[in-house]
Amino acid sequence: MTLLAGRRVLLVEDESLVAMLAEDMLLDLGCEVVVAMRLDKALAQARTGSFDLAVLDVNLGDTRSYPVADLLFERGTPFLFATGYGRQGLEEAYKAVPVLQKPYQAAPLKHLLTRLLMGEPPTREGTGGGPMPCGCHISREQQPFQVDHCS
Template identity: 35%
Template sequence: MAERRILIVEDDVLIGMMLVDMFDALGLPEPAQATSTDEALALIASEPLAGALVDINLGEEKGWPVADALAARGVPFAFTSGGGDVIPAEHASCRLISKPFRIGDIETALRAFGV
């Protein structure tokens, strides 16, 4: 069975690189990465995942379809945002990690996923 990875859904390449560096600093395997809803949905359908960090704002898109797909598969996830977003009621219990990220906040979210 393939190793379950964490999925990072983030449209800003520099922020994605920073998150990968945080995973490395925490001694975690390199995460799967997607920069759009379509890329994320393809990874969710094809890869075993232990959890996900989903940016709410993906360019002109919102991360809600990604959250819905993760929830439907029972994959734990947390939202990430620069602020000002209202999380839909069906995902209101999900953790929100605010930008700029602190490594401790990322580590806490990943531990909640059982990583």
């Protein structure tokens, strides 16, 4: 049993095949998953649902997932951004949020979600906090994947 077993995760991803792949990975980790593929659905879920974690694709077609991130900040729900652009693709206010480099891979997804559960919720830049320190003690040489936020 892992720390992720039974955790409710909001997955915001607008590409159906990518969403299915990420959902399968989360299910394999023992998570309960709610998928939202559009901004309006993601906002509704973030407002009314109860989640332990969230994974937000940054780009949702012609819009961004930042309004969902703002709701999650307010609710104290830990989340990460998933993007193919890395940290450089984020607006400045969100650069303290952990980033999962796309395409989704199971090991870095598990790693970052576990870190989110063990640490403080992410904060907006300029509101205190900062990059979340990593408690994994895995050196860069030992990591078979790219994680933007490990120290």
